[in-house]
Amino acid sequence: MNAARTKAEGQTEVVLLQRVAGGDRDAFAELYRRLQRPLFGYLMKLVRDREMVEDVLNETLMEVWRQAARFEGRSSVNTWVFSIAHHRAVSRLRKKRETALDEEQAAAIEDEGPTPDMKAESSDMSRLLGKLMERLSFEHREILHLAYYQEFSVQEIATALDLPPNTVKTRMFYARQRLRVLLEESGVEGAVA
Amino acid sequence: MSDSRNTASPKSSALGEEDVMELLPWYVTGKTSPEENAQIERHLSASPKLQAELAMARRERQVSLDGMQAIGEPSPDFLNKVLGQLDGARQWGPIAKDKHDAEAPGLFARLFGFASTPALRLVAIAACLAIVVEGAAIVKLAGNSSSGTYETASAPDMSAAGPHLIVQFQPNAGMAAIGSVLSELDAGIIRGPMPDGSYVIGLKPGADVDHAIAALKGHADLVTGVDRGS
Numbered sequence: 149m150n151a152a153r154t155k156a157e158g159q160t161e162v163v164l165l166q167r168v169a170g171g172d173r174d175a176f177a178e179l180y181r182r183l184q185r186p187l188f189g190y191l192m193k194l195v196r197d198r199e200m201v202e203d204v205l206n207e208t209l210m211e212v213w214r215q216a217a218r219f220e221g222r223s224s225v226n227t228w229v230f231s232i233a234h235h236r237a238v239s240r241l242r243k244k245r246e247t248a249l250d251e252e253q254a255a256a257i258e259d260e261g262p263t264p265d266m267k268a269e270s271s272d273m274s275r276l277l278g279k280l281m282e283r284l285s286f287e288h289r290e291i292l293h294l295a296y297y298q299e300f301s302v303q304e305i306a307t308a309l310d311l312p313p314n315t316v317k318t319r320m321f322y323a324r325q326r327l328r329v330l331l332e333e334s335g336v337e338g339a340v341a
Numbered sequence: 342m343s344d345s346r347n348t349a350s351p352k353s354s355a356l357g358e359e360d361v362m363e364l365l366p367w368y369v370t371g372k373t374s375p376e377e378n379a380q381i382e383r384h385l386s387a388s389p390k391l392q393a394e395l396a397m398a399r400r401e402r403q404v405s406l407d408g409m410q411a412i413g414e415p416s417p418d419f420l421n422k423v424l425g426q427l428d429g430a431r432q433w434g435p436i437a438k439d440k441h442d443a444e445a446p447g448l449f450a451r452l453f454g455f456a457s458t459p460a461l462r463l464v465a466i467a468a469c470l471a472i473v474v475e476g477a478a479i480v481k482l483a484g485n486s487s488s489g490t491y492e493t494a495s496a497p498d499m500s501a502a503g504p505h506l507i508v509q510f511q512p513n514a515g516m517a518a519i520g521s522v523l524s525e526l527d528a529g530i531i532r533g534p535m536p537d538g539s540y541v542i543g544l545k546p547g548a549d550v551d552h553a554i555a556a557l558k559g560h561a562d563l564v565t566g567v568d569r570g571s
Contacts, residue, residue, distance in 0.1 A: 171432060173424060180420055189412045202415055209423050210430055214512065215538050217435040223536075232537040235507070239566055278404045292366075296405035301372040310535065317363040324366070324401070 153226055157182070161225035169216035176213060183226065186298060187233055193293045194237050194286060204240050208233040223307045227300070230308040234290070241286065273336070280330040288323035295320060356380040361391060365398045431512045433538070502546040505531065505570030506553060509539045511563055519563055526553050541570055 153161075161182060167175030187208065191201040211232045219228055281292060294300045294308065306313045356364070356377065361384045367373050368381050385391050506528075510519060523529060526544065533540030544553055550569065557567045 169432070169435070173427060176427070177420060177424065180423070184420075185414055188414050189409050192412050193409075202419060205415060205419070206423055206426075210426060211537055213427055213430055214433055215534075215536075216432065218433060218534060218538070228536050231535075235535075235537045235539065235568075239568055242568065274400065274404050274407070277400065278408050281401070281404060281408070292401065292405060295366045295370065295372075296402040297409055299370045299372065302367060320366055321363050324398075327401070 153224070158224045158226065162221065165212075165216050165219055165225050168213065169219070176209075179212070179225075180209060183229055186226075187229065190230065190293060190298065191233060191237060193297075194290055195241065200240060200244070204233065204236045207236045207240075211236070223304070227304045227308050230294075230298070230300075231310065234309055238286075276334060276336070277327070277331070280327060280334065283330060284323060284326060287319060288326060291316065291319050291323050356384070358384060358388065358391065361385075362394055365391075365395055366402070369395070369398045369402050433512060503544045503548060504546075504550045504553075506542040506544065506550070506557070507535070507539045507566075507568040507570050508542050508557060508564060509537070509566040511565055526556060528553065539566070539568075 161179060164175045164179045164182075168179060184205075187205060188201065191204050192198070195201045195204060208229065212229055215232075219225065223231075281289065284292070290309075291305065294305050300308065302313045302316050305311070305316045309316070311319070361381050364373055364377060364381060368378065373381060385395060523542070527548065528542050528544050531541045531543040535541070544550065554567050554569070557564045
Protein backbone atom coordinates (compact mmCIF):
# COMPACT_ATOMS: atom_id res chain seq x y z
CA MET A 149 0.00 0.00 0.00
CA ASN A 150 1.52 3.32 -0.94
CA ALA A 151 1.19 6.64 0.81
CA ALA A 152 -0.72 8.68 -1.76
CA ARG A 153 -3.09 11.11 -0.10
CA THR A 154 -6.55 12.17 -1.13
CA LYS A 155 -7.75 15.75 -1.35
CA ALA A 156 -9.96 15.23 1.72
CA GLU A 157 -7.04 13.87 3.72
CA GLY A 158 -5.00 16.91 2.71
CA GLN A 159 -7.72 19.28 3.88
CA THR A 160 -8.09 17.45 7.18
CA GLU A 161 -4.36 17.74 7.73
CA VAL A 162 -4.51 21.51 7.17
CA VAL A 163 -7.20 21.80 9.85
CA LEU A 164 -5.18 19.62 12.21
CA LEU A 165 -2.08 21.74 11.66
CA GLN A 166 -4.04 24.91 12.39
CA ARG A 167 -5.12 23.36 15.68
CA VAL A 168 -1.53 22.33 16.39
CA ALA A 169 -0.53 25.97 15.87
CA GLY A 170 -2.93 26.81 18.70
CA GLY A 171 -1.21 24.34 21.00
CA ASP A 172 -3.70 21.48 20.58
CA ARG A 173 -1.92 18.28 21.59
CA ASP A 174 -4.75 16.02 20.49
CA ALA A 175 -4.49 17.47 16.98
CA PHE A 176 -0.72 16.95 17.10
CA ALA A 177 -1.22 13.31 18.07
CA GLU A 178 -3.77 12.82 15.30
CA LEU A 179 -1.48 14.42 12.73
CA TYR A 180 1.29 12.12 13.91
CA ARG A 181 -0.92 9.06 13.49
CA ARG A 182 -1.72 10.09 9.93
CA LEU A 183 1.83 10.87 8.85
CA GLN A 184 3.94 8.51 10.91
CA ARG A 185 3.98 5.55 8.53
CA PRO A 186 4.92 7.41 5.34
CA LEU A 187 7.39 9.58 7.27
CA PHE A 188 8.96 6.65 9.04
CA GLY A 189 9.21 4.72 5.77
CA TYR A 190 10.81 7.69 4.02
CA LEU A 191 13.38 8.14 6.78
CA MET A 192 14.13 4.43 6.94
CA LYS A 193 14.87 4.50 3.20
CA LEU A 194 17.24 7.42 3.64
CA VAL A 195 18.86 6.97 7.05
CA ARG A 196 18.41 3.20 7.49
CA ASP A 197 19.48 3.13 11.11
CA ARG A 198 16.33 2.68 13.19
CA GLU A 199 17.60 4.55 16.22
CA MET A 200 18.73 7.48 14.12
CA VAL A 201 15.46 7.42 12.18
CA GLU A 202 13.53 7.83 15.43
CA ASP A 203 15.82 10.71 16.42
CA VAL A 204 15.24 12.46 13.09
CA LEU A 205 11.51 11.77 13.27
CA ASN A 206 11.49 13.23 16.78
CA GLU A 207 13.28 16.37 15.59
CA THR A 208 10.89 16.64 12.64
CA LEU A 209 7.81 16.43 14.84
CA MET A 210 9.17 18.98 17.29
CA GLU A 211 9.78 21.31 14.36
CA VAL A 212 6.20 20.77 13.18
CA TRP A 213 5.01 21.75 16.67
CA ARG A 214 7.20 24.88 16.73
CA GLN A 215 6.53 25.97 13.16
CA ALA A 216 2.86 25.04 12.73
CA ALA A 217 1.72 28.67 12.76
CA ARG A 218 4.13 29.44 9.93
CA PHE A 219 2.62 26.98 7.50
CA GLU A 220 1.22 29.16 4.75
CA GLY A 221 -0.59 26.61 2.65
CA ARG A 222 1.66 27.01 -0.37
CA SER A 223 2.12 23.26 -0.40
CA SER A 224 0.26 20.39 1.22
CA VAL A 225 0.92 19.70 4.89
CA ASN A 226 2.38 16.38 3.81
CA THR A 227 4.93 18.02 1.49
CA TRP A 228 5.78 20.62 4.15
CA VAL A 229 6.45 17.96 6.78
CA PHE A 230 8.54 15.91 4.34
CA SER A 231 10.60 19.00 3.61
CA ILE A 232 11.38 19.35 7.29
CA ALA A 233 12.21 15.65 7.54
CA HIS A 234 14.49 15.87 4.50
CA HIS A 235 16.52 18.74 5.92
CA ARG A 236 16.74 17.07 9.32
CA ALA A 237 17.91 13.80 7.77
CA VAL A 238 20.55 15.53 5.67
CA SER A 239 21.78 17.43 8.69
CA ARG A 240 21.93 14.31 10.85
CA LEU A 241 23.75 12.27 8.22
CA ARG A 242 26.26 15.02 7.72
CA LYS A 243 27.03 15.01 11.43
CA LYS A 244 27.29 11.24 11.42
CA ARG A 245 29.79 11.18 8.65
CA GLU A 246 31.99 13.68 10.50
CA THR A 247 33.80 14.56 7.33
CA ALA A 248 34.52 17.71 5.45
CA LEU A 249 32.47 16.52 2.51
CA ASP A 250 29.94 19.03 1.41
CA GLU A 251 26.28 18.10 1.22
CA GLU A 252 26.35 17.43 -2.49
CA GLN A 253 29.27 15.06 -2.20
CA ALA A 254 27.81 13.33 0.82
CA ALA A 255 24.48 12.89 -0.89
CA ALA A 256 26.14 11.44 -3.95
CA ILE A 257 28.02 8.69 -2.12
CA GLU A 258 26.62 5.29 -2.84
CA ASP A 259 26.04 2.77 -0.13
CA GLU A 260 29.17 0.96 0.90
CA GLY A 261 27.29 -2.04 2.26
CA PRO A 262 27.80 -5.56 1.05
CA THR A 263 27.43 -6.11 -2.64
CA PRO A 264 24.65 -8.56 -3.42
CA ASP A 265 25.59 -11.87 -4.84
CA MET A 266 24.88 -10.78 -8.35
CA LYS A 267 25.10 -14.12 -10.07
CA ALA A 268 22.89 -15.84 -7.52
CA GLU A 269 20.28 -13.09 -7.77
CA SER A 270 20.34 -12.45 -11.48
CA SER A 271 17.58 -14.96 -12.10
CA ASP A 272 15.27 -12.92 -9.92
CA MET A 273 15.13 -9.51 -11.55
CA SER A 274 12.90 -7.88 -8.96
CA ARG A 275 15.00 -8.99 -6.02
CA LEU A 276 18.13 -7.88 -7.80
CA LEU A 277 16.59 -4.55 -8.65
CA GLY A 278 15.54 -4.07 -5.02
CA LYS A 279 19.04 -4.76 -3.77
CA LEU A 280 20.59 -2.47 -6.35
CA MET A 281 18.18 0.31 -5.46
CA GLU A 282 19.46 0.06 -1.91
CA ARG A 283 22.97 0.65 -3.19
CA LEU A 284 22.10 3.94 -4.83
CA SER A 285 23.21 7.23 -3.30
CA PHE A 286 21.10 9.04 -0.72
CA GLU A 287 19.70 11.50 -3.24
CA HIS A 288 18.94 8.82 -5.82
CA ARG A 289 17.21 6.57 -3.29
CA GLU A 290 15.28 9.58 -2.07
CA ILE A 291 13.95 10.63 -5.45
CA LEU A 292 12.91 7.09 -6.38
CA HIS A 293 11.13 6.66 -3.06
CA LEU A 294 9.30 9.99 -3.21
CA ALA A 295 8.11 9.40 -6.77
CA TYR A 296 7.28 5.70 -6.67
CA TYR A 297 6.21 5.04 -3.08
CA GLN A 298 5.03 8.39 -1.76
CA GLU A 299 3.62 9.21 -5.23
CA PHE A 300 4.80 12.80 -5.08
CA SER A 301 4.51 14.80 -8.29
CA VAL A 302 7.50 16.61 -9.77
CA GLN A 303 6.31 19.83 -8.17
CA GLU A 304 5.78 18.24 -4.76
CA ILE A 305 9.28 16.76 -4.78
CA ALA A 306 10.66 20.12 -5.90
CA THR A 307 8.92 21.78 -2.95
CA ALA A 308 9.94 19.15 -0.42
CA LEU A 309 13.60 19.13 -1.48
CA ASP A 310 13.80 22.83 -2.35
CA LEU A 311 14.91 22.08 -5.90
CA PRO A 312 13.82 23.42 -9.30
CA PRO A 313 11.35 21.02 -11.01
CA ASN A 314 13.79 20.44 -13.88
CA THR A 315 16.44 19.34 -11.40
CA VAL A 316 13.95 16.85 -9.97
CA LYS A 317 13.39 15.33 -13.41
CA THR A 318 17.10 15.30 -14.18
CA ARG A 319 17.93 13.71 -10.84
CA MET A 320 15.36 10.99 -11.43
CA PHE A 321 16.77 10.41 -14.92
CA TYR A 322 20.28 9.94 -13.52
CA ALA A 323 19.04 7.74 -10.67
CA ARG A 324 17.42 5.41 -13.19
CA GLN A 325 20.45 5.62 -15.43
CA ARG A 326 22.67 4.60 -12.52
CA LEU A 327 20.36 1.69 -11.81
CA ARG A 328 20.79 0.54 -15.42
CA VAL A 329 24.55 0.65 -15.05
CA LEU A 330 24.40 -1.41 -11.84
CA LEU A 331 22.15 -3.91 -13.58
CA GLU A 332 24.55 -4.12 -16.48
CA GLU A 333 27.43 -4.68 -14.09
CA SER A 334 25.38 -7.46 -12.53
CA GLY A 335 25.25 -9.21 -15.83
CA VAL A 336 21.77 -8.18 -16.93
CA GLU A 337 22.01 -7.79 -20.69
CA GLY A 338 20.64 -4.67 -22.34
CA ALA A 339 19.95 -2.86 -19.08
CA VAL A 340 21.56 0.35 -20.27
CA ALA A 341 19.26 2.11 -22.70
CA MET B 342 -3.63 17.74 -1.84
CA SER B 343 -5.73 19.84 -4.10
CA ASP B 344 -4.08 18.70 -7.30
CA SER B 345 -0.75 17.00 -7.11
CA ARG B 346 -0.41 16.27 -10.80
CA ASN B 347 2.28 17.99 -12.78
CA THR B 348 0.90 21.10 -14.33
CA ALA B 349 1.23 21.19 -18.07
CA SER B 350 3.97 23.64 -18.94
CA PRO B 351 4.40 25.34 -22.32
CA LYS B 352 7.07 22.73 -22.94
CA SER B 353 4.48 20.00 -22.55
CA SER B 354 2.84 21.15 -25.76
CA ALA B 355 5.79 19.67 -27.62
CA LEU B 356 7.37 16.90 -25.60
CA GLY B 357 10.35 15.24 -27.18
CA GLU B 358 11.43 11.66 -26.56
CA GLU B 359 13.85 12.73 -23.83
CA ASP B 360 11.11 14.72 -22.09
CA VAL B 361 8.87 11.68 -22.21
CA MET B 362 11.66 9.51 -20.84
CA GLU B 363 12.04 11.88 -17.89
CA LEU B 364 8.32 11.89 -17.16
CA LEU B 365 7.74 8.13 -17.27
CA PRO B 366 8.20 7.60 -13.50
CA TRP B 367 5.39 10.09 -12.89
CA TYR B 368 3.31 8.70 -15.72
CA VAL B 369 3.23 5.29 -14.01
CA THR B 370 1.98 6.87 -10.76
CA GLY B 371 -0.67 8.96 -12.51
CA LYS B 372 1.04 12.25 -11.71
CA THR B 373 1.32 13.59 -15.23
CA SER B 374 -1.29 15.97 -16.60
CA PRO B 375 -3.88 14.90 -19.21
CA GLU B 376 -2.01 16.98 -21.81
CA GLU B 377 1.24 15.26 -20.96
CA ASN B 378 -0.45 11.86 -20.96
CA ALA B 379 -1.71 12.36 -24.49
CA GLN B 380 1.76 13.14 -25.75
CA ILE B 381 3.45 10.42 -23.73
CA GLU B 382 1.04 7.86 -25.14
CA ARG B 383 1.61 9.10 -28.68
CA HIS B 384 5.36 8.71 -28.25
CA LEU B 385 4.93 5.32 -26.60
CA SER B 386 2.89 3.94 -29.45
CA ALA B 387 5.72 4.70 -31.86
CA SER B 388 8.79 3.84 -29.80
CA PRO B 389 9.77 0.32 -28.65
CA LYS B 390 12.58 1.94 -26.67
CA LEU B 391 10.11 4.04 -24.68
CA GLN B 392 7.86 1.01 -24.20
CA ALA B 393 10.80 -0.85 -22.67
CA GLU B 394 11.52 2.17 -20.46
CA LEU B 395 7.91 2.25 -19.33
CA ALA B 396 8.02 -1.44 -18.44
CA MET B 397 11.18 -0.79 -16.46
CA ALA B 398 9.62 2.16 -14.64
CA ARG B 399 6.65 0.00 -13.68
CA ARG B 400 8.97 -2.70 -12.38
CA GLU B 401 10.98 -0.14 -10.39
CA ARG B 402 7.79 1.16 -8.87
CA GLN B 403 6.60 -2.30 -7.91
CA VAL B 404 9.96 -3.05 -6.32
CA SER B 405 9.68 0.24 -4.38
CA LEU B 406 6.25 -0.72 -3.09
CA ASP B 407 7.30 -4.27 -2.22
CA GLY B 408 10.39 -3.01 -0.43
CA MET B 409 8.29 -0.97 1.99
CA GLN B 410 6.16 -3.82 3.25
CA ALA B 411 8.57 -4.88 5.97
CA ILE B 412 9.73 -1.43 6.94
CA GLY B 413 7.73 -1.29 10.17
CA GLU B 414 6.81 1.77 12.16
CA PRO B 415 8.09 3.77 15.15
CA SER B 416 8.19 2.23 18.62
CA PRO B 417 4.81 2.04 20.41
CA ASP B 418 5.88 4.60 23.02
CA PHE B 419 7.33 7.00 20.47
CA LEU B 420 4.38 9.39 20.41
CA ASN B 421 4.30 9.64 24.20
CA LYS B 422 7.98 10.46 24.20
CA VAL B 423 7.41 13.31 21.74
CA LEU B 424 4.33 14.57 23.58
CA GLY B 425 6.45 14.71 26.73
CA GLN B 426 8.78 17.18 25.06
CA LEU B 427 6.13 19.66 23.99
CA ASP B 428 6.01 21.50 27.30
CA GLY B 429 9.46 22.92 26.89
CA ALA B 430 9.07 23.67 23.19
CA ARG B 431 8.26 27.23 22.24
CA GLN B 432 5.78 27.63 19.37
CA TRP B 433 6.68 30.35 16.90
CA GLY B 434 4.07 32.87 15.84
CA PRO B 435 2.80 33.31 12.29
CA ILE B 436 4.69 35.51 9.86
CA ALA B 437 3.02 38.86 9.27
CA LYS B 438 2.22 39.38 5.61
CA ASP B 439 1.55 43.09 5.28
CA LYS B 440 4.53 45.31 5.93
CA HIS B 441 2.26 48.37 5.89
CA ASP B 442 0.23 47.05 8.80
CA ALA B 443 1.04 49.43 11.63
CA GLU B 444 0.16 46.79 14.18
CA ALA B 445 2.42 44.19 12.66
CA PRO B 446 5.58 43.29 14.53
CA GLY B 447 8.83 44.85 13.33
CA LEU B 448 10.85 43.27 10.58
CA PHE B 449 13.17 41.32 12.83
CA ALA B 450 10.29 40.46 15.09
CA ARG B 451 8.46 39.00 12.10
CA LEU B 452 11.56 37.29 10.86
CA PHE B 453 12.22 35.59 14.15
CA GLY B 454 8.65 35.34 15.37
CA PHE B 455 9.08 37.51 18.44
CA ALA B 456 6.49 39.77 20.01
CA SER B 457 7.04 43.40 19.19
CA THR B 458 7.43 44.98 22.60
CA PRO B 459 8.96 48.47 22.82
CA ALA B 460 12.15 46.98 24.23
CA LEU B 461 12.41 44.47 21.42
CA ARG B 462 11.78 47.20 18.87
CA LEU B 463 14.85 49.01 20.17
CA VAL B 464 16.91 45.88 19.94
CA ALA B 465 15.58 45.20 16.46
CA ILE B 466 16.50 48.69 15.33
CA ALA B 467 19.98 48.23 16.72
CA ALA B 468 20.34 44.90 14.98
CA CYS B 469 19.02 46.35 11.73
CA LEU B 470 21.49 49.19 11.91
CA ALA B 471 24.36 46.84 12.57
CA ILE B 472 23.53 44.83 9.50
CA VAL B 473 22.82 47.84 7.32
CA VAL B 474 26.30 49.08 8.15
CA GLU B 475 27.58 45.79 6.90
CA GLY B 476 25.71 46.32 3.68
CA ALA B 477 23.12 43.65 4.21
CA ALA B 478 19.83 45.35 4.93
CA ILE B 479 17.01 42.89 4.93
CA VAL B 480 13.79 43.74 3.22
CA LYS B 481 10.73 41.72 2.65
CA LEU B 482 10.34 40.49 -0.88
CA ALA B 483 7.62 42.13 -2.95
CA GLY B 484 6.08 44.23 -0.22
CA ASN B 485 2.48 43.05 -0.45
CA SER B 486 3.13 39.55 -1.60
CA SER B 487 2.21 36.69 0.65
CA SER B 488 5.44 34.84 0.16
CA GLY B 489 6.65 35.60 3.67
CA THR B 490 10.25 35.29 2.56
CA TYR B 491 13.06 37.81 2.74
CA GLU B 492 16.17 38.72 0.83
CA THR B 493 19.04 41.14 1.13
CA ALA B 494 18.53 44.45 -0.63
CA SER B 495 21.98 45.89 -0.55
CA ALA B 496 24.21 42.88 -0.71
CA PRO B 497 23.63 41.46 -4.18
CA ASP B 498 27.18 40.16 -4.28
CA MET B 499 26.34 37.84 -1.40
CA SER B 500 23.28 36.30 -2.95
CA ALA B 501 24.75 36.14 -6.42
CA ALA B 502 28.31 35.05 -5.91
CA GLY B 503 29.12 34.27 -2.31
CA PRO B 504 28.67 30.89 -0.65
CA HIS B 505 25.46 30.20 1.22
CA LEU B 506 24.78 28.54 4.53
CA ILE B 507 21.55 27.14 5.92
CA VAL B 508 21.26 28.22 9.53
CA GLN B 509 18.74 27.43 12.24
CA PHE B 510 18.58 29.80 15.16
CA GLN B 511 17.46 29.10 18.68
CA PRO B 512 13.83 30.26 19.01
CA ASN B 513 14.82 32.47 21.94
CA ALA B 514 17.97 33.86 20.33
CA GLY B 515 18.41 37.59 20.81
CA MET B 516 18.17 39.65 17.66
CA ALA B 517 21.08 41.91 18.52
CA ALA B 518 23.27 38.91 19.23
CA ILE B 519 22.37 37.37 15.89
CA GLY B 520 23.06 40.65 14.12
CA SER B 521 26.40 40.85 15.85
CA VAL B 522 27.43 37.34 14.86
CA LEU B 523 26.43 37.92 11.25
CA SER B 524 28.32 41.20 11.21
CA GLU B 525 31.47 39.48 12.44
CA LEU B 526 31.22 37.13 9.50
CA ASP B 527 30.34 39.79 6.92
CA ALA B 528 27.20 37.77 6.38
CA GLY B 529 23.58 38.59 5.79
CA ILE B 530 20.27 36.77 5.73
CA ILE B 531 19.26 36.20 2.12
CA ARG B 532 15.97 34.43 2.60
CA GLY B 533 13.84 32.55 5.05
CA PRO B 534 12.32 31.21 7.04
CA MET B 535 12.36 28.01 5.00
CA PRO B 536 9.71 25.35 5.66
CA ASP B 537 11.84 23.91 8.46
CA GLY B 538 12.45 27.32 10.04
CA SER B 539 15.98 27.71 8.74
CA TYR B 540 17.44 30.79 7.02
CA VAL B 541 19.75 31.11 4.04
CA ILE B 542 22.79 33.14 5.03
CA GLY B 543 24.97 34.69 2.35
CA LEU B 544 28.72 35.08 2.82
CA LYS B 545 30.94 37.36 0.82
CA PRO B 546 32.56 35.87 -2.28
CA GLY B 547 35.73 34.05 -1.31
CA ALA B 548 34.73 33.78 2.34
CA ASP B 549 36.13 30.86 4.31
CA VAL B 550 33.06 28.64 4.59
CA ASP B 551 34.58 26.23 7.12
CA HIS B 552 35.53 29.14 9.34
CA ALA B 553 32.03 30.60 9.07
CA ILE B 554 30.45 27.25 9.95
CA ALA B 555 32.77 26.77 12.89
CA ALA B 556 32.07 30.32 14.09
CA LEU B 557 28.33 29.85 13.90
CA LYS B 558 28.50 26.47 15.61
CA GLY B 559 30.53 28.14 18.32
CA HIS B 560 27.46 30.19 19.19
CA ALA B 561 25.46 27.24 20.44
CA ASP B 562 23.30 29.62 22.46
CA LEU B 563 22.10 31.23 19.22
CA VAL B 564 22.46 28.59 16.55
CA THR B 565 21.04 25.09 16.55
CA GLY B 566 22.25 23.95 13.16
CA VAL B 567 24.41 24.99 10.21
CA ASP B 568 24.61 23.34 6.81
CA ARG B 569 26.24 24.31 3.57
CA GLY B 570 23.85 25.78 1.06
CA SER B 571 24.09 25.74 -2.69
